[in-house]
Amino acid sequence: MSKKLEDIHKRHAMIKDLISSQEIFNQTQLVKAMKQKGIKSTQATLSRDLTELGVVRVPTSTGLIYKLSATGDETNLKYRVAEEIISVAGNESVIVVKTYPGRAQGVAVFIDKQNDLDTLGTIGGDDTIIVIPKSVKKIKKTIEQIKIILGIK
Amino acid sequence: MSKKLEDIHKRHAMIKDLISSQEIFNQTQLVKAMKQKGIKSTQATLSRDLTELGVVRVPTSTGLIYKLSATGDETNLKYRVAEEIISVAGNESVIVVKTYPGRAQGVAVFIDKQNDLDTLGTIGGDDTIIVIPKSVKKIKKTIEQIKIILGIK
DNA sequence: AATATATTTGCATAATTATGCATAATCTTG
DNA sequence: CAAGATTATGCATAATTATGCAAATATATT
DSSP: OOHHHHHHHHHHHHHHHHHHHSOOOSHHHHHHHHHHTTOOOOHHHHHHHHHHHTEEEEEETTEEEEEEOOOSHHHHHHHHHHHTEEEEEEOSSOEEEEESTTOHHHHHHHHHHOTTSOEEEEEEOSSEEEEEESSGGGHHHHHHHHHHHHTOO | OOHHHHHHHHHHHHHHHHHHHSOOOSHHHHHHHHHHTTOOOOHHHHHHHHHHHTEEEEEETTEEEEEEOOTTOHHHHHHHHHHHEEEEEEOSSOEEEEESTTOHHHHHHHHHHOTTSOEEEEEEOSSEEEEEESSGGGHHHHHHHHHHHHTOO
């Protein structure tokens, strides 16, 4: 297992921990709070982390604070989407996802939302989606990722 | 009635409308969108409005966009209800709440739910609500409480 | 292991948002 | 209606956040 990946995970976990246990008003404050907990990073990195974690800055009576955005149906959605997929396959240049009739649009939107997928974009018809990878070299990997995210084989 | 209050309400309504009907990425874009709809304002004012409306900026696959924060959130409901109220006043026997057209029912339900209010009940029409206090002696106090709960003056 | 690919990070800075202050608009009270 | 008080707004700018780029680190391939 990658040391780096562990670190990122640790940092993300710490961020979630901090923003849910205390009022964090801005990113420099977060930098300091993390430092106290033994994790050093910079405002720039945290800005990216917050985006990845889907954290929002909400107005409250005490000021703008960071909060984890409401999740919950995410896992559920995943299941439903997975059930609509027939197959995921690729050739040398694109990935093709087959779905049950009329389901392609919804699945395509879901795939688009997974911003940890290295895709340029998707086009969905009625029962077929074309996924354009960032690079043709990533096709295999991306197919794997899609399958992993959706928990299918 | 105040011209100004109407304008603010209109602007707030427009903001909610715009951010829920299209992707608004930043405040200058919002300024332009509002202008097209005939409401002129500045980035500074909109910044304040967004805070008042409890709007959040959430990360999505297409970038950071503004969204009304999760419904069901109590604080939020409060904001929205408060937005619909024009005035709260009383005479020697009842309290009258004036709202924007068609909003009275919703506001009345909200007031009913506040069980720390010393009221016997409410009757709501289209834009007016009559609130019956437990005792006429509590009218002043109850008006105050309503205003405090909703954070209005 | 060596080389090639890909990812993460920090720095510097651009982009964006929030706010103090002065002014204008509105409201209140006499 | 006038005078004073309050609230809303815009301007200028401070505060904060996001990002291009290059270096560092990690991963994959042979």
